[in-house]
Amino acid sequence: MAWRTQPVISPRSGVVAAIAIAALMAAALGAVLWRAEGGRGLGPADWSALRFTVVQAAVSALVSVALAVPVARALARRQFMGRGLLITLLGAPFILPVIVAVIGLLAVFGRNGWISTALGWAGFEPVHIYGFHGVVLAHVFFNLPLATRLVLQGWADIPAERFLLAAQVNADARAIRRLLEFPMLRQVLPGALAVIFAVCLTSFAVALMLGGGPRATTIELAIYQAFRFDFDLGRAALLALVQIALTLGAALMALRLGRGDGFGAGLDRPVRRWDANGLGLRALDAGVITLAAAFLLLPMGAIVANGLAGLSALPNSMFRAAGVSLGVALASAAVLLLLALPMAIAAATGRAATVETAGLLGLAVSSLVLGTGLFILIHPIASPAAFAWPVTALVNALMALPFALRILIPPAREVVRTQGRLAQSLAMPGLSFLRLVLLPRLRRQIGFAAGLGAALSMGDLGVIALFADADRATLPLQIYRLMGAYQMQAAAGGALLLLVLSLALFRTFDWLGARHADA
Amino acid sequence: MLTLDAITIENGGYAVQADLTIAPGQRVAVIGPSGAGKSTLLGGIAGFLPVPHGRILWRDAEITASTPGQRPVAMLFQDGNLFPHLTLAQNVGLGLRPDLRLSPEQRAQVDAALTRVGLSGLGARKPAALSGGQQSRAALARVLVQSRDILLLDEPFAALGPALKADMLDLVAEVCADTGATLLMVSHDPTDARRICSHAVLVADGQAHPPVETATLLNDPPPALRAYLGQDGLP
CATH class of the missing domain: 1.10.3720.10 (MetI-like)
Known part of the structure; x- marks a missing residue:
């Protein structure tokens, strides 16, 4: 008699997410390989950069x-x-x-x-x-x-x-x-x-x-x-x-x-x-x-002391950039959860190897390298600057993914272990299990992971520096530009704004998750 | 009739074999030494453990390959019979619609079931706000609305005191009478078996024996059971 253990909720969407991530990473790496000009080899400046990086x-x-x-x-x-x-x-x-x-x-x-x-x-x-x-x-x-x-x-x-x-x-x-x-x-x-x-x-x-x-x-x-x-x-x-x-x-x-x-x-x-x-x-x-x-x-x-003095000197561009950053951070947190939750479910229902392999792939690529690959892919088709925000949100989410998985997988595994059998004996469909059991039980961890993801994205100064033009700066990039223009007071004010916004994002998500969370 | 047609149930390293039938509506105790495979037997019938050999039939329909939720089975485990973050009414409602989209009639049915088990007015509470006995009653209320043909109890009342446990067993007997369910109940305590089960299945050395009358089995226990029960085998 053919008998298989039926998981209480299907790991399929998590496996799809893992494969999609792997495919995206592979495409970016492939683009890097394709464009890399090996013939020239590494120049003296490159060797010195390599040496400096390691040292x-x-x-x-x-x-x-x-x-x-x-x-x-x-x-x-x-x-x-x-x-x-x-x-x-x-x-x-x-x-x-x-x-x-x-x-x-x-x-x-x-x-x-x-x-x-x-x-x-x-x-x-x-x-x-x-x-x-x-x-x-x-x-x-x-x-x-x-x-x-x-x-x-x-x-x-x-x-x-x-x-x-x-x-x-x-x-x-x-x-x-x-x-x-x-x-x-x-x-x-x-x-x-x-x-x-x-x-x-x-x-x-x-x-x-x-x-x-x-x-x-x-x-x-x-x-x-x-x-x-x-x-x-x-x-x-x-x-x-x-x-x-x-x-x-x-x-x-x-x-x-x-x-x-x-x-x-x-x-x-x-x-x-x-x-x-x-x-x-x-x-x-x-x-x-x-x-x-x-x-x-x-x-x-020092941030607080100097920043308070600089707040009054903040140019309007800084507030616009803050709005951009908030949007990117929220989008990044949403993408993060859309990837991490299904992957955590897949890991909790017996597909841990698939999920972990996708996670390991992420370790091979830094955010700037991933950005380089995506830039090479987008450049022939469209202006990369037009994709600055979505690419930043996506790359930030991918970089936060290992942390989110580490937060979500253990409790997801625990819920499936302790309550999966009861749900199965009730013939509870997978989506109902998600809505009635898994999401309510993981509320606290979901809030924490989303808070981390949003805060990390809010403060990120990496990929955005490759992609953004003058009109699409996020708050960290705008602060960097002001520093470059020696407007240190405005930069300090911006830094305080960024600090407050990052902490507020983290605390808000964390609080939303902890509020009404059941024991 | 529940038919276990020469089945083997696998549970990790070991297996339990059974070749027996149980009459509809019968209340059957599953007794035997610790580790003999009592829980494994129930897990196989409920569909949580693989049955690589033999067939399981209920009323002549084969259910060997059915998922746990498709089987005509309601089961209470040793623990974890209620979702701790849902109210009692929601927990009971899951027995009617596992997606909890209940009609007004179904809500009324939930209230009636809670009243039936003595939890009238407590539907809005969460399990943590209840005593152990009340939690057991809530789980039984869900079994009541599920009204499945077969009820499997894997020692859900093990943590209760003797008087409370006796109350629960009586309630189980009433629920079975109400719904006409066939009961299989794992028990470590011969008095439990005598209290509500006319028949008993002995599980020993990886073998589940056909049911015999409880009194017969307990009054003259075979050697494996005698060793487990104690010197004279009598409670």
């Missing part, structure tokens, strides 16, 4: 992780007022628009920033932020929180009984390091390094604003310049190929070594420790936490 990513990863270890250790063994808030803040850079962060960093570390001013009073030279230092500084700003969360998770994963046992044998801080902490770090650090290395390889906006010139150009920046300055599609495509190889290699390495972030589950409770009560260690931890918090919060404070 800055490696240094950014090393510095982020090296600084994260003492911060995570302090957070792991101290209980203090605001600890939970600080850990929550460690997640904030994820949805912080890059351009906002860079403007904040410039206000603190820039030539006219707070630190340079203070150094000037003391008779020292101002610090230099443009070039290698600035790129690494910004990458550390974004990735120190990520690294801290990864390493803190490592500490949280050490069973509390081990620390009790260590206290029993009167182990001091050094003994605990050798017994418990070093073995944990040996497991966690390679993954954290690989993840941050991969992230920094494809960071475009930071290099755009703080890099540049022959000695501080990343491959992605070189792609952009090949478009913008030379309109040399062949060279852009060749560079995109190099970037694909780099990204894919780093992504595979990160997958092998990484353990997943898990969005900070279980980080809320420090383990009671008896080995670190000495005054020296307590002062050390307090200092580390203060410095880390200052490093993260000062640029944010």
Whole structure:
């Protein structure tokens, strides 16, 4: 007798979504391959871009992780007022628009920033932020929180009984390091390094604003310049190929070594420790936490302080761009859900392999490379500028897709597991199961994923820079243009506007999902 | 008549075999040692587990390949018998229309079923706002409106105290009498079987035996059941 397990809801549309994504990626990659002019080979500038890309990513990863270890250790063994808030803040850079962060960093570390001013009073030279230092500084700003969360998770994963046992044998801080902490770090650090290395390889906006010139150009920046300055599609495509190889290699390495972030589950409770009560260690931890918090919060404070002054100077173009950005962000969140929900359902009903393969394809392509491919495809048919908004919304959605899937798949799987059988015994049709069971049960996660997607799209300064002409700028692009025109005050006002809008989008979706969400 | 015609039910690593018939309207306990395959037997009849060999028939129509929802079967599981985010009325209404587009008559039917099981006026509550016994009653109200020919109980009342469980069993017997349903009920407790089941199916060593009278089986249990029940086999 032919007997098959019938899933409670069909995975078909999710499989179709996965195939459509794979086809789009393949088309973009094919376009890059087709246009890449291999005959010319890589010039000296290209080699130098490759070298800079790898070196800055490696240094950014090393510095982020090296600084994260003492911060995570302090957070792991101290209980203090605001600890939970600080850990929550460690997640904030994820949805912080890059351009906002860079403007904040410039206000603190820039030539006219707070630190340079203070150094000037003391008779020292101002610090230099443009070039290698600035790129690494910004990458550390974004990735120190990520690294801290990864390493803190490592500490949280050490069973509390081990620390009790260590206290029993009167182990001091050094003994605990050798017994418990070093073995944990040996497991966690390679993954954290690989993840941050991969992230920094494809960071475009930071290099755009703080890099540049022959000695501080990343491959992605070189792609952009090949478009913008030379309109040399062949060279852009060749560079995109190099970037694909780099990204894919780093992504595979990160997958092998990484353990997943898990969005900070279980980080809320420090383990009671008896080995670190000495005054020296307590002062050390307090200092580390203060410095880390200052490093993260000062640029944010600068955004607010400078931005408030700049709000009155905002040109009308900025408000128009804000409207554009809101539209693109909402469209991107909608596309994201239309892809992610069916794919999560497919993954929950036994087609996990298909969905994960499509997700892996996404890792091979950075948003700028995908944009390059789409540009090459659209260019012969129509003006790419006309497609600036839809392409941006689509590419942003594809870049947010892995995160959305990680948010949606586990609860979708749980709902199907615990309630699929009951629905089947009631002969509930798939669409009714979706409407009556799955969507209500996933409300909270859907809101969270949509909020992330919208905020990420709102702050994105990548593909839009390739496609947009003067009339179609999004808010981040418009801010960048004002910076280029040295209208720093208006740019600061725009950055505050962008920050507020991004956070408001995220909070609104998150709130919509959590409101009325059932247990 | 429910006919299990030389079937094999597969459940992961092991299988349960059955070759038996159950008369319509009969109330049958499924008893036997833990892990012998009682739940597997019910899962196969309900359509949740594959039956690679043999045929399952109800009133001479073969249902071996039917999906769970197509079978003339209503089933209550050990847990998860109500959707936690839907109201009681909605949960019961699913038994009438699984897309919940209920007509006024159907709504009235839902209210009547809730009243029948003693939950009058609680239709707007969600399961979490109810006691365990009330949740069981709500699930039985849904079984009532489903009015399927066969009712399978896989220990849905295991978490209830003895008095409450006895109430539920009596309610099950009433529901079966109301709807004329044939009952198969997994039980660990011989008193449950004696309370409402005239017949019992013994499942032991991967084999479901044809039903015999409950009293006969329990008064003189075969060795496998005797070992499970205890020294003398008597409750």
